[in-house]
Amino acid sequence: MDDCLFCKIIRGEIPSFKIFEDDHAYAFLDINPFGRGHTLVVPKFHADQLFRLPPEELAGVMPAVQRVATLLRNRLRCDGMALMQLNGACAGQTVNHVHFHLIPRYEGQPAGWQPLAPVPAAQELAALRDEILGR
Numbered sequence: 001m002d003d004c005l006f007c008k009i010i011r012g013e014i015p016s017f018k019i020f021e022d023d024h025a026y027a028f029l030d031i032n033p034f035g036r037g038h039t040l041v042v043p044k045f046h047a048d049q050l051f052r053l054p055p056e057e058l059a060g061v062m063p064a065v066q067r068v069a070t071l072l073r074n075r076l077r078c079d080g081m082a083l084m085q086l087n088g089a090c091a092g093q094t095v096n097h098v099h100f101h102l103i104p105r106y107e108g109q110p111a112g113w114q115p116l117a118p119v120p121a122a123q124e125l126a127a128l129r130d131e132i133l134g135r
């Protein structure tokens, strides 16, 4: 898909704070995070919604979802992990390329379902990426 935002990120045409990549999946920090470490895991195969993602592509991306969730938990020492996937504008979907939100959660902190304010600066996200990757 030439004009899909996440396809452009996967191809490297738009910069991202990359966390993980394999043959089937690409993961990067969400720039409007609901919580510290909020990461998106996307299949490299373009499908707008879960209903149109071929099952074999879904099977290809889910190990990356688990692997990135584990990486976030280990590096950020979070207590829990939310996994969210939205389909359709009425569900809150804004980017029409299937994606899985991983949102680290912490004891004693409210589990908000909206972007943190203020939105983190690029420098902060770069530092967080490095922390997650153990750089």
Ligand code: AMP
Pocket (backbone or CB within 6 Å): 005, 016, 028, 029, 030, 031, 032, 033, 040, 085, 086, 092, 093, 094, 095, 096
């Ligand atoms: P959804 O509402 O489920 O479609 O989620 C789309 C997500 O993509 C939102 O959480 C946005 O903050 C995030 N997003 C949009 N553009 C970018 C981008 N260029 N880099 C990283 N995350 C993005």
Ligand code: ZN
Pocket (backbone or CB within 6 Å): 001, 004, 005, 006, 007, 008, 045, 046, 047, 096, 097
């Ligand atoms: Zn796409």
